[in-house]
Amino acid sequence: KSADRSSEIRLYKRFYEAEGLEILVFEAPEVEARRAEWARADALVVSALNQRDLLGYEMDTLRAMMDVGMVSDFRNIFLIHDKRFLRLWFDDAFTGRFLDADDTAFLRAHAIPTYDCTDPAAAGILADARSHKDGYILKPCRLGKSEGVHAGVLEHRLRWRRLWRRGVDGMVLQPFLDQRTFPTEWEGK
8 A cells, every 4th residue: 555645445455355355455664574475376466556655665576566466567557657658649650550540539539638848749739838827737747646736727827937937847738627526525524
């Protein structure tokens, strides 16, 4: 389990317990010290770790995770969570290798255009974003849980300019989509 505040691991725990399986939850700092308890051939290892957790582990621990066939493996944690991957859905050279025109159109109709801020081909859209902050959102490529996200509509214009002056390397740009809101309760709040 990651040190992150999220608590979705409790959902996994309930599901597997209902199936009659014994569940052990290891906090991120315990994973290496308790490797003998989870690195077994008969174990089903489900990861709720984040990138920072994994990058702090020894290579032997990471290999053991691969050897047990960890669910939510490194491809999910690193590749899919790297938002630069999303821009590939709008790259014909990439999608053309795997999808026909209808499937590509379907995918793009349900995805948000994503631009790598270091890509020279995105210069026009980046210039528009600098001038029209309310229409865009900047996100770090590799963080999650809304860390480091800057929604132009929520930023003061001077702060938005300062952000661009400091540089947006390591970030992606997406159009800002206004969304409906719903009253919710989370953890009693």
